[in-house]
Amino acid sequence: EVQLVESGGGLVQPGRSLRLSCAASGFTFDDYAMHWVRQAPGKGLEWVSGISWNSGSIGYADSVKGRFTISRDNAKNSLYLQMNSLRAEDTALYYCAKVSGYDLDDAFDIWGQGTMVTVSS
Amino acid sequence: QSVLTQPPSVSGAPGQRVTISCTGSSSNIGAGYDVHWYQQLPGTAPKLLIYGNSNRPSGVPDRFSGSKSGTSASLAITGLQAEDEADYYCQSYDSSLSGLYVFGTGTKVTVL
Numbered sequence: 001e002v003q004l005v006e007s008g009g010g011l012v013q014p015g016r017s018l019r020l021s022c023a024a025s026g027f028t029f030d031d032y033a034m035h036w037v038r039q040a041p042g043k044g045l046e047w048v049s050g051i052s053w054n055s056g057s058i059g060y061a062d063s064v065k066g067r068f069t070i071s072r073d074n075a076k077n078s079l080y081l082q083m084n085s086l087r088a089e090d091t092a093l094y095y096c097a098k099v100s101g102y103d104l105d106d107a108f109d110i111w112g113q114g115t116m117v118t119v120s121s
Numbered sequence: 122q123s124v125l126t127q128p129p130s131v132s133g134a135p136g137q138r139v140t141i142s143c144t145g146s147s148s149n150i151g152a153g154y155d156v157h158w159y160q161q162l163p164g165t166a167p168k169l170l171i172y173g174n175s176n177r178p179s180g181v182p183d184r185f186s187g188s189k190s191g192t193s194a195s196l197a198i199t200g201l202q203a204e205d206e207a208d209y210y211c212q213s214y215d216s217s218l219s220g221l222y223v224f225g226t227g228t229k230v231t232v233l
Contacts, residue, residue, distance in 0.1 A: 035222065037167075045159075045167065045210050047222035059221040095166060105214035107157035107172035114166055 002026035002110050004096050009115030012086055020115055022079040022096030027110075030054075030074035033099040035108060036081050038092035038117075048094070049081065064090075086119045093117075124149065125211050125225035132231040133201045141228045143194040143211035149223055151192035154214040158187055158196045161208040170209070171196060198230070206232045 008020040022034070035050040049060045049070040058070055069082040079096050093114040100109035126144045133139040143156060150156055158171035169178055171187035174194065184205075186197045194213075198205055211225035 037224075044208075044227040045161075045212075045224040047224060050222065061221075100169075100172060103155075105154040107155070107169055108159075108167075108212070109169045109172070109178065111166040111168070 002098075004098065004110055004112035006094060006096050006112045006115035009094065009117045011118045011120065013121050014087060014119055016086055017082070017084045018086060018117060020081040020083065020094055020096075020117070022081075022112060024077045024079065024098070027098070029077040032102075033057075034072060034079045035097045035099065036070065036079075037095045037097055037108070037111075038090075039095070039114075040089075040092040043092075046092075050099075051079070083117070086117075088119050091117060091119050124215060124223045125213060127209075127211060127225040127228045129226070130229045130231065132233055133198075134233045135201055135203065137201050138197060138199045139201060139230060140198075141196045141209055141211075141230070143196070143225050145192050145194075145213060145223075147192060148217040149192075149213045149215040150189065150194055152216055154216075156187070156189050156194040157212045158185075159210045159212065161210065163207070167210065201230075201232055203232050206230055 003025045005023045012018050033052045036048040051058050051070045067085045071080045095114045096112045097108035098110040100106045131139045155173045159167040160170045161167045174189040175187045184200045209228045215223045
């Protein structure tokens with residue numbers, strides 16, 4: 001079964017750091033680009049960051065650029081998101097998502113269940 | 122910041138047809154990039170509903186269909202059912218400097 005399982009969320013104070021992980025199974029992880037998408041409580045979906053299969057291409061939303069770092073370990077079938085200088089507006093459910101193919105505009109065909117990040121003092 | 126605009130809500134009686142629009146620009150949908158649609162049932166993760174503008178993944182009922190024209194796309198649900206009550210999001214790639222992947226503002230479908 002193709003599966004993505006996020007972990008690492010929690011309650012953190014503003015300005016602190018948190019590292020999210022996403023464990024993949026059921027598919028050849030190093031064949032596909034991976035992404036992080038977040039959803040603030042009661043709000044819509046927002047793309048956060050993406051990384052190509054070999055980490056050679058990485059992108060970030062303007063809202064997190066310079067604060068968040070995406071990475072992957074293909075040997076461990078894992079995706080990560082290092083989040084620094086967290087702000088209240090980063091409070092959201094963070095999903096990892098797999099890309100369906102090899103084109104830039106391919107869909108996100110598999111999603112995890114998400115891990116909740118709450119930034120509050 | 123979403124750059125794909127959707128109506129906040131649409132509603133219909135069981136069996137009716139509803140459509141959801143997704144309006145973009147020349148840097149995303151109008152540039153020829155594919156549009157995808159996701160269904161998010163209450164309390165669950167998004168699920169891919171339509172990919173590549175008009176294709177359904179295995180298991181998605183043919184009541185759901187997608188189309189694209191110019192800088193816009195549409196999702197149609199025919200024969201609306203109670204279990205279709207959910208939030209729906211369009212998504213595409215954007216070649217502008219402000220962002221790479223963009224989602225629509227989201228549409229809540231209510232079955233009356």
